[in-house]
Amino acid sequence: MTEPLLRVRDLKTYFVTEQGSGTARAVDGVSFDVYPGETLGVVGESGCGKTVTSLSILRLIPEPPGHIRPGSFIEFEGRNLLTLAPKELRAVRGNRIAMIFQEPMTSLNPVFTVGHQIAEAAIVHQSLSRRAARARAIEMLTLVGIPDPGERVDHYPHQMSGGMRQRVMIAMALICHPQLLIADEPTTALDVTIQAQILELLDRLQRELGMAVMLITHDLGVVAGSADRVVVMYAGQVVEQASTGELFARPLHPYTEGLLASVPRLDTRVSQVRGRLHSIPGQVPAATSWPAGCRFHPRCPYAWDRCAVEEPPLLDSAGAEAGTHTVRCWLLTEPERRERHP
Amino acid sequence: MTPAPLVQVDGLVKRFPGERGLFGLGRARRTVRAVDGVSFAIAAGQTLGLVGESGCGKSTVGRTILRLIEPDAGRVTLGGADVVALGGRELRALRRRMQIVFQDPYGSLNPRMTVQQTLAEPLAIHRLATGLEAKRRVAALLDEVGLDPAFAAAYPHELSGGQRQRVGIARALSVEPQFLVLDEPVSALDVSVQAQVLNLLADLQRKRRLTYLFIAHDLAVVKHIADDVAVMYLGKIVERAPATGLYAGPRHPYTTSLLSAVPVPDPKAQRQRIVLQGEVPSPASPPAGCPFHPRCPHPRKNERCRTEPPALREVATGQFAACHFAEQPM
Amino acid sequence: MTVWTWLALASAVAVALVAAAEVRRRAATRAAGRRFLRHPTATAGVFILAFFVTTALAAPLVAPYDPAGQLDPVHLQNQPPSTRFPLGTDVYSRDVWSRLVYGARLSLGIGTIAMLVAVTVGAGVGAAAGYFRRGIDAVLMRSVDVGLAMPRMFVLLMAVALWERLPLAVLVLLIGLTGWFGTSRLVRADVLSLREREFVAAARAVGAGPTRVIFRHVLPNAAAPIIVSAAFGIGNVILLEAGLSYLGLGVPSPLPSWGSIIYDGQPYIATAPWTSGFPGLAIALVVLALNAVGDGLRDALDPRKEAT
Numbered sequence: 001m002t003e004p005l006l007r008v009r010d011l012k013t014y015f016v017t018e019q020g021s022g023t024a025r026a027v028d029g030v031s032f033d034v035y036p037g038e039t040l041g042v043v044g045e046s047g048c049g050k051t052v053t054s055l056s057i058l059r060l061i062p063e064p065p066g067h068i069r070p071g072s073f074i075e076f077e078g079r080n081l082l083t084l085a086p087k088e089l090r091a092v093r094g095n096r097i098a099m100i101f102q103e104p105m106t107s108l109n110p111v112f113t114v115g116h117q118i119a120e121a122a123i124v125h126q127s128l129s130r131r132a133a134r135a136r137a138i139e140m141l142t143l144v145g146i147p148d149p150g151e152r153v154d155h156y157p158h159q160m161s162g163g164m165r166q167r168v169m170i171a172m173a174l175i176c177h178p179q180l181l182i183a184d185e186p187t188t189a190l191d192v193t194i195q196a197q198i199l200e201l202l203d204r205l206q207r208e209l210g211m212a213v214m215l216i217t218h219d220l221g222v223v224a225g226s227a228d229r230v231v232v233m234y235a236g237q238v239v240e241q242a243s244t245g246e247l248f249a250r251p252l253h254p255y256t257e258g259l260l261a262s263v264p265r266l267d268t269r270v271s272q273v274r275g276r277l278h279s280i281p282g283q284v285p286a287a288t289s290w291p292a293g294c295r296f297h298p299r300c301p302y303a304w305d306r307c308a309v310e311e312p313p314l315l316d317s318a319g320a321e322a323g324t325h326t327v328r329c330w331l332l333t334e335p336e337r338r339e340r341h342p
Numbered sequence: 343m344t345p346a347p348l349v350q351v352d353g354l355v356k357r358f359p360g361e362r363g364l365f366g367l368g369r370a371r372r373t374v375r376a377v378d379g380v381s382f383a384i385a386a387g388q389t390l391g392l393v394g395e396s397g398c399g400k401s402t403v404g405r406t407i408l409r410l411i412e413p414d415a416g417r418v419t420l421g422g423a424d425v426v427a428l429g430g431r432e433l434r435a436l437r438r439r440m441q442i443v444f445q446d447p448y449g450s451l452n453p454r455m456t457v458q459q460t461l462a463e464p465l466a467i468h469r470l471a472t473g474l475e476a477k478r479r480v481a482a483l484l485d486e487v488g489l490d491p492a493f494a495a496a497y498p499h500e501l502s503g504g505q506r507q508r509v510g511i512a513r514a515l516s517v518e519p520q521f522l523v524l525d526e527p528v529s530a531l532d533v534s535v536q537a538q539v540l541n542l543l544a545d546l547q548r549k550r551r552l553t554y555l556f557i558a559h560d561l562a563v564v565k566h567i568a569d570d571v572a573v574m575y576l577g578k579i580v581e582r583a584p585a586t587g588l589y590a591g592p593r594h595p596y597t598t599s600l601l602s603a604v605p606v607p608d609p610k611a612q613r614q615r616i617v618l619q620g621e622v623p624s625p626a627s628p629p630a631g632c633p634f635h636p637r638c639p640h641p642r643k644n645e646r647c648r649t650e651p652p653a654l655r656e657v658a659t660g661q662f663a664a665c666h667f668a669e670q671p672m
Numbered sequence: 673m674t675v676w677t678w679l680a681l682a683s684a685v686a687v688a689l690v691a692a693a694e695v696r697r698r699a700a701t702r703a704a705g706r707r708f709l710r711h712p713t714a715t716a717g718v719f720i721l722a723f724f725v726t727t728a729l730a731a732p733l734v735a736p737y738d739p740a741g742q743l744d745p746v747h748l749q750n751q752p753p754s755t756r757f758p759l760g761t762d763v764y765s766r767d768v769w770s771r772l773v774y775g776a777r778l779s780l781g782i783g784t785i786a787m788l789v790a791v792t793v794g795a796g797v798g799a800a801a802g803y804f805r806r807g808i809d810a811v812l813m814r815s816v817d818v819g820l821a822m823p824r825m826f827v828l829l830m831a832v833a834l835w836e837r838l839p840l841a842v843l844v845l846l847i848g849l850t851g852w853f854g855t856s857r858l859v860r861a862d863v864l865s866l867r868e869r870e871f872v873a874a875a876r877a878v879g880a881g882p883t884r885v886i887f888r889h890v891l892p893n894a895a896a897p898i899i900v901s902a903a904f905g906i907g908n909v910i911l912l913e914a915g916l917s918y919l920g921l922g923v924p925s926p927l928p929s930w931g932s933i934i935y936d937g938q939p940y941i942a943t944a945p946w947t948s949g950f951p952g953l954a955i956a957l958v959v960l961a962l963n964a965v966g967d968g969l970r971d972a973l974d975p976r977k978e979a980t
């Protein structure tokens with residue numbers, strides 16, 4: 001088996017909130033690997049810690065109020081990012097690891113042309129001349145499929161649509177040929193047709209450039225089409241991790257199961273879907289007060305007394321090779337309880 | 343036998359004076375035809391899903407029907423009453439019969455009013471209840487939308503997105519309307535909460551025999567709630583059909599593309615995704631001929647598409663499409 | 673001064689201290705309050721204002737003499753501060769401290785009432801212009817431009833010059849009616865963006881008319897600029913009134929306002945500086961306090977200031 005490109009172990013990122021409401025344990029003991037050239041999907045609802053995880057990898061957490069707890073470990077290409085000196089860290093950021101953000105509208109600087117912003121990284125990391133960098137920017141715009149790149153390079157962000165700005169963000173991220181691209185909900189703010197364009201583009205670029213992609217999203221449909229493996233997060237923790245095929249065929253964590261069932265689907269007949277959708281009762285708890293025991297137990301249909309007091313570890317699924325399908329749920333030790341439930 | 347429609351919209355048009363460039367400079371103003379001759383009807387107790395990309399004019403349709411925006415042309419009737427012709431007092435009375443739920447659960451509640459105040463306001467305006475009776479009605483409304491009546495004292499910032507959206511629904515229901523415009527009521531919500539709210543809307547519709555105009559940008563969501571579906575592109579309806587017909591056999595290439603763009607949570611689904619090229623054109627300068635022609639993936643697209651705007655016509659029973667090649671769908 | 677007046681004064685200080693402490697205590701429990709407290713001078717400002725308001729309200733207790741009473745025009749004129757007259761006496765042998773205390777009633781009262789007039793008109797005009805836009809907006813905002821272009825003092829002087837003995841009520845009204853232009857601009861800007869918010873559309877959808885929408889939904893959300901401009905506004909009015917009175921055109925003479933006390937003491941500024949000096953100090957303190965509180969409120973009412 002190949003060595004992972006990125007190894008995250010027991011990552012804990014906490015925020016000290018305004019007086020009174022306590023510490024937000026936004027990311028609370030997250031571990032996962034990203035292998036070279038693969039797409040890892042990270043799925044979970046709003047507030048479960050997806051963005052904080054990705055910002056932690058690049059050490060972009062605002063401190064204070066946030067801090068990465070001692071004992072956390074993030075290894076990239078054999079180096080611990082958490083102990084890297086600021087200068088070395090900057091050489092990784094935007095160069096070996098690139099990131100695109102959720103909001104294409106606010107992540108671009110309105111007072112510079114898109115060409116200027118795309119070229120910036122190349123000037124910083126590869127010491128290209130202005131002229132060469134501009135040529136590279138045009139090349140990148142062509143790569144991400146923007147028509148008339150020679151003209152568009154001199155446009156300002158407000159002259160572009162949301163989909164085009166997201167392409168510009170991707171072009172910016174890819175200009176230094178990173179080994180890892182972290183895409184934090186790259187399509188959430190976009191229309192379905194534009195979302196399809198961007199996902200297609202990411203797929204193509206990954207194949208052509210051979211990079212690894214961490215695709216963060218709350219939409220299970222998005223990861224089903226693009227990811228090789230999926231990590232499901234809930235309440236600051238990884239609750240299930242498996243290959244995409246395995247996860248969708250055999251979701252084992254009750255949260256994953258519920259999430260899958262509550263997605264409105266097109267691939268069923270109208271007469272079947274009319275009426276009630278499955279829904280997970282209750283709501284996502286606040287990061288300052290995760291429930292004791294299993295964090296999902298107040299919403300879980302299978303929960304029993306043990307779930308409320310004892311926090312389950314990540315357990316290996318019985319049917320799979322060790323480490324390939326792990327689930328944070330006591331049901332794995334007592335599978336018969338699942339059968340007893342309607 | 344189709345029942346007489348409760349809501350009927352004919353030839354609705356809304357234009358906005360276009361915006362100038364940054365700092366008010368740039369080219370002269372160009373009019374945006376946000377809604378360009380939209381017609382449909384909804385039978386009592388039924389749901390029409392209105393679907394399309396951002397900026398195609400869905401919200402404008404919903405708001406002109408309620409006269410929150412004044413239409414430039416067209417007729418809207420609610421149970422026979424002409425909504426567009428009404429003035430002041432009568433219009434306000436009619437607002438009891440039609441209501442709207444907004445997309446943004448954060449922006450649609452007044453941050454300085456408690457849930458109680460927000461829900462009691464419509465009761466006071468229409469003199470339905472005051473004092474203790476109003477308190478009782480608010481508690482009943484909260485219960486009906488699945489919120490604990492203790493939330494009456496809460497301010498919007500103390501509620502989650504899903505809870506706020508429930509308050510928005512309760513406000514709309516407070517005046518006991520017959521017709522609800524639901525303007526993307528679940529687009530801003532998480533999947534699990536989205537399912538809860540969709541179920542709530544379905545239950546309420548059954549219980550109160552409500553009529554819905556359900557606006558969405560996602561055909562999968564609409565599939566769960568709509569009896570009929572209308573697809574909009576650049577201010578026009580390009581396809582309109584009963585849900586069964588539309589999902590089984592879309593006739594307009596844009597509907598086909600929208601359907602194929604919806605991500606399916608099944609890695610084994612061998613789907614052929616049609617990726618539309620290009621962006622949505624600006625509604626200030628829609629293309630000549632068929633407005634969809636610059637992006638249309640239909641293999642038979644030809645010169646005629648560029649010059650002659652296709653009319654919305656009945657292609658199969660009850661299924662209308664605005665495409666020259668609707669008989670040979672993709 | 674008797675023991676009782678000293679006691680009354682001590683109680684006024686105590687009340688002001690308690691008020692300031694209470695404001696601090698309440699403020700500390702909310703985010704907005706903590707932004708207020710980040711201004712070190714804001715609490716001092718609250719204390720100063722509370723002190724002057726208390727003494728003004730309790731004037732008969734705190735003032736040892738009749739503010740207009742001439743004690744002994746022959747022997748007691750222009751006496752320097754002493755235990756009998758803590759701030760001295762003026763040329764008519766009136767106790768400056770007593771006049772100062774009663775003057776606080778007038779000066780603060782004029783400031784508050786004129787400010788209320790200004791803010792009410794300003795908020796009303798701003799809300800109408802911003803909410804209805806088009807014709808109404810154009811007309812109202814052009815008149816605001818005209819109003820802002822006219823020097824306020826000049827307008828007031830003209831009015832005083834034209835109207836021989838100007839009644840106090842009319843003067844206050846005039847000060848108020850010449851001071852709302854800035855507020856109306858601030859409010860209009862806020863209303864313009866608030867009217868596009870969805871909760872306003874929601875209120876219209878349930879049948880709320882323009883009056884209800886403006887007063888229940890729009891203005892409460894535009895409260896921040898109104899409150900802040902009110903805080904600065906009072907200080908401005910007090911200065912304006914002092915200026916008019918200093919010219920002998922404001923509050924008519926036997927009545928004590930801080931401005932008219934200064935006016936009375938002005939000819940003897942070299943020999944009896946206390947008569948003009950102490951009211952001048954009072955004005956400076958109150959205006960500084962109002963500005964400090966206004967600054968604090970501006971940050972408190974702006975959640976965007978959270979980040980720092």
Ligand SMILES: Nc1ncnc2c1ncn2[C@@H]1O[C@H](COP(=O)(O)OP(=O)(O)OP(=O)(O)O)[C@@H](O)[C@H]1O
Pocket residue numbers: 015016017024025026027044045046047048049050051052053062065066218286287
């Ligand atoms: N600067 C901060 N200060 C305090 N708490 C924070 C901060 N940033 C994030 N959090 C908390 O951390 C938790 C995780 O946030 P995060 O942004 O990672 O969620 P997410 O999974 O990306 O959600 P979304 O889908 O909404 O983007 C949240 O509960 C949030 O309140």
Ligand SMILES: Nc1ncnc2c1ncn2[C@@H]1O[C@H](COP(=O)(O)OP(=O)(O)OP(=O)(O)O)[C@@H](O)[C@H]1O
Pocket residue numbers: 358359374376394395396397398399400401402403559625
């Ligand atoms: N008040 C307005 N002034 C000027 N133009 C407007 C106004 N409201 C809407 N428009 C324009 O009208 C068009 C249709 O807008 P509308 O809000 O109806 O779209 P929508 O389909 O609801 O989109 P979304 O999915 O983003 O909500 C857009 O191009 C928009 O820019």
Ligand code: SF4
Pocket residue numbers: 253254255294295296297298300301302303304307312328329330331
């Ligand atoms: S551990 Fe218990 S509560 Fe948690 S997911 Fe499993 S069954 Fe549900």
Ligand code: SF4
Pocket residue numbers: 594595596632633634635638639640642643644647652664665666667668
């Ligand atoms: S008329 Fe032509 S361009 Fe328009 S949708 Fe049909 S095939 Fe496409």
Ligand SMILES: [Mg+2]
Pocket residue numbers: 050051052102184185
């Ligand atoms: Mg996020």
Ligand SMILES: [Mg+2]
Pocket residue numbers: 400401402525526
């Ligand atoms: Mg809309």
